[in-house]
Amino acid sequence: MKKRMIKLMTIFCMAGILTVNPAIIGLAEEAEAVGADVSEGTEEVEEKSVEEETEPEEEPAAEEDVEKVSEEEPETETEKSDVVLEEEAGEVSEAVMSVNEAAMPVMMAAENEEEGAAEEKYVLKYVYNDGTTASSSDQDNTPFNKSYPLKSKPESNKGLHDREGYDFIGWEKGGKIYSPGATYEVTDEDRNSKNITFTAVWRQQVSLSVDGEKVVPLTVEENATEAQVTYNLSEVQLTAPENYEFANKWVINDNGTPYDATDTMTVKFEDKNNTQVYNAVSVNVDGNTDVPIENNTINLYSCWKPTKGSDFRITNGTGYDNFQIKAKDTTNNGTSYISALSDTDKVEFSANGWTLVKTVADLKKAAKTPIYAKKSEKDVNYYQCYALTVTDQDFVKTVNVIYKDQFVDTVFYNAGTSAGNSCSKSAEIHPGVIGQTWANILRDNITAKRGDFKFAGWKYFLNGKYEIEDTKKTEINFYNDTSLTVQPVWEGQYTCKDTGYPQSESGVPEPVTGSAVVGDSISLPERNDIKGRANNLRYTFAGWLGSDGKTYASNEKYTIEKANMSFESQWKAVPYDLKFVDKDGTVYSEGKADYNSKITWPSKPTKEGYTFQNWLVEIYNEEIPVEHGEELQMFDQNTTFTAQWSINSYKISYDGNGAAMGVPAETVEQNYQTDYTIDTVVPTKTGYTFQGWSDGTTTYQPGAVFKVPARDVVLTAQWRANSHQVKYDGNGGKTSAPESKSADYNSNVSVAAGLEKDGYLFDGWEQISTGKVLTPGASFVMPDMDETLKAKWKIAYTGIYEAGVYYLIQGQSYILGPGRKAQGDSSTYTANVTIYVPQSGYYTFE
Known part of the structure; x- marks a missing residue:
């Protein structure tokens, strides 16, 4: 352990971080020897150049500068502690004086190294994307679960790398981009591969x-x-x-x-x-x-x-060199850009002797949406303008082709789409065009139909008056002609068909159809009666109904007088009894209905306290449920529908109507006409006395029982407002105070008129409970107690400036105006005088 401490201090000294104190080193058993090793190691670092420190085994690739950590085992503990720091600038002195990016991993490796353990080696690369790379410092025995600080700049021992026209924005590894100077956490994958590469990322x-x-x-x-x-x-x-x-x-x-x-x-x-x-x-x-x-x-x-008017870019599309544009007293030849035109300005276009005048508003409508364009090729700015191209087709006259029939039921079709009773086409013709006939502008895709009429051709009327025979030979007069009216020609048609023919084993006869000139006659076919199930008669033949509303017999001759005539076979259905009833014998509807006719339902039945479900009908000895209003045809038998019901249930709830407490919260639901018992709790409400629960018609007391009606019931609390006295206190007034009167709680009470008092003016009624002063005629809300209104007074006057009789108050001072004096006083006063009244009463002043 002591050897490890000495070795760590040796590393710190070499890095220029720690100055070795011999006293501290002396604490170890081998202080003297180790201290000598440290000293020698330090001197050796200072004397060696970067080139002498590390000899790579092979030359790195041109685009990468890679440093590999030596795999040879150091011979002594001191040699183990010696670390060669390679700085990007290539200066050994800089490695000794500062902690670079490789120093800290080396120190951490030394601190964690177990004595005698083998060193773990790996390669660290920085790829700069400019053809040059540089390796990091030696990462001696660095655990791969530690972090590594990335370079803040793309800088190596060859200097600062740069990519012209680009900004350095970080380092990429494994598809992830790290910010410059960020801390990279070494992964297990890095540990296994023993190779970590960071690539510089550049943004243009x-x-x-x-x-x-x-x-x-x-x-x-x-x-x-x-x-x-x-x-x-x-x-x-x-x-x-x-x-x-x-x-x-x-x-x-x-x-x-x-x-x-x-x-x-x-x-x-x-x-x-x-x-x-x-x-x-x-x-x-x-x-x-x-x-x-x-x-x-x-x-x-x-x-x-533009801030004034509108701009236009007008292009000459006429093909004429003499094309001119006149706007706001300015003439422009050919394609032009015109600025600041108001909607009311007019623009005149001319070419080849013809003139076209349009308002600016019309031109804007034709252009629809403004664009942004340059005024000229030399311009760099874009301006909002309306772009229009004027061609010789703009110099035109409009003529109309009107398709119209004298029959209101005729329908015209434009390319298969209905156009109603009439349609038209506007065509533009140009002056000086030879061979421009009406046939050129007629519409081939216009057809006409009028019921079952047969179309037989067209008639043409020039300018709505004169009929012409051949539109291909009739040229349009540019100056005189305005319209061509086109009318369809019809042939009368007739049809005898069995559209309403009843179902039968013999099948439906084929219809008889044809067309003929009005006046020809046709013979109508004959039909037999039809029977149905159980040989019951269903229909009898009733003749042919013509489209003119008349009925014709079999084999009758009919002369066609209209353009279209149709006949349909008529059948009379056999009627049967139809009834709608209730189980209790009520008959909702009864009558007869023709076989196969649509059954007409009565109004949906109602029954107090019940909900209608459906009908039950017996058809051919089988009971069938049927929904009300269901579309049915009458059967070939007498038919009775019987109503089916379900009993209703209704909600019963309570409304306290302002009650403070005691209102049942639950809502119950009971069937119609069952007994319901009202809750026995009595609610309370400030200022009111409870009167009972009302269902809207009857008021019940708590505990009462009533039958559930055919509706939801809300039992609303009924209240009687408490009554209190309103009293008046005249407060010394000469006139009597109003008599007391009663008023209900929370009602509006109007205040009585004021009183009189000698020498005073009435100043309102003071409401004792609130202290508010109310004027006569005002109102207040009655509280839940008796209320007293007390009269308030103020001195009527403080000065006497006119002769007369005044009521003065004892002890009150008054100003006597110039020239005024009490009656009997011989003094003369020329200025205001203050007087004091010895006794209340009336005084005369002159």
Whole structure:
């Protein structure tokens, strides 16, 4: 143990941490010998160069500088303690004067080493990604369950490593990135492999240019990762063009797409080749959209919107060199950018002798949505504008083709979709076009249908008046023609069919159909009666019902007078008795219903205290349950439906109606018409006397019994307010105080009128219980006790300035105004005089 202590001090001395005190070393049995060893070892370290200390067995690879710990066993204990510290700068003196990254593991290894134990060796590598590597210091006998401090910089004995255009952000091992200077915990896998390698991780530096200005490198903000960095844009200064304001949008790298601007810009990086080198791949300025980038320079171009009116970028698409644009007394030739137009301004386009005038509002509507574009190729900014291309097709006249029939039941179809009783098409024609006929703009995909009419062609009416025969030969007059009305031509059709033919063994006869000119006659077929189960008669033939609402007999001749006529065979169903009843004999509904007709249900029956379940019906000697309202056809027999019921239960609860206590909390549920006993507890409520429990119609006393009605019952406590006296105290008033009166608790009590008192003015009624002063006519809420209202008074006046009779109060001082004096007083007063009254009473002043 003593040898281990001396060996540890020897290591500390060599590292420049501890100065050896001979007195301390002398405590060991071999102090003198060991001290000599330490001294010699220290001198040897100071004299040796780094090159003499360690001789690698073989030359390391070009991109890695690897140091292997010697596997030879030292001969003496002193040699065991000697540690060669290799600093990245290559200076032995620096190794002695400071503790480097390898010193602490060495000292810990020495402290934990058992005497005579074999050393455990391993290789530690730092790969810098720039073609150079350097090894760490010797990790003599370092346990692999200890931690290791990583380098804070990519620095080796060859100096500081750097990758041009990149920032060093940490070390990678096993797919995990460690921060510079972080502590790495050695794993069992490291212990088994005896090889630990850390690779430097680099992230590309990013520069920014705004509106083509100088490229400025960006400073990395906090919370950056290898894959994402957010930069602050809040301090970017922009100079607004005249009559424009910043639109809070950026165009990135001149790609023409505006993105919403925020105060930050986020750049994402990727290590595409798994080399721990992260290059910029996209930028995001709006918080949502990642825009791919090809290099580390990001160019942002500002977007501006006009503060006055709207801008337009008009493109000449007419093909004419004489295309002109006139706006706000300014003429522009060809494609132009026009600024600051108001919605009421008009823009005139001209080309090849034709003129087109549009309001700015119309142009904006045609463009729909503004875009951001440059005013010219030399411009670096983008401006909000409406983009339009004017072609020769814009110089047009509109004519209409109207499809309309005189029959209201005609339906037009546009490409198979119903267009109603009429439809139209607007066509644009251009001046000077030869051979432009009505046939060119007629719609081939328009069809017409009118019930069962047969379509036989079209009729054409020019401008709604004149019929034309051939639309292919009739040219459109650009100046005079405005519309072409198209009407369908129909042939009358007739059909005799058995749509409602009853089911029978003989089957349904084939319908007789055809078309004919109005006036032709047809013969209607004949039908036989139909029987059903048990040879019961179900239907009798009743003739043919025409679409004109008339019934025709068999073989009757019918002359077609309408465009469409149909006949359907009519059958009269045999009626049977239909009843809806209750078990108690109640009849809800009774009557007759035709066979196979839809059964009409009566109103759903109700029964106090019961819930309707369904109906029970006997059909062909079998009882069948049927839901109310279920869709059924009448049977070929007399039918009776009997109602089925279930008894109801109802909830009974208590409402204290403001009670302070004594209200039963439970809610019970009992069947209809069973006995319920009211709880015997009597509730209490401040200011009130309990009167009983009310179910809304009857008030019951605690313990009473009643039959459960056909409803939920809430027993509400009934209260009678306590009555108290309101008393008045005149407090010396000349007039009598009002008489006392009774008032219920919590009711509003109106205060009586004021009183009179010589020499005083009434100043309200003081409410004794609260101390509040109430004016006549005011009100207060009656407390749960008697209340006294006491009159309050104040001196009527303190000075006499006019002649007259005054009631003065004994002991009260008054001011006698100039020229005033008591009657009989011969004195003359020219100023105010204070007088004192010897006795209350009336006094006359002159």
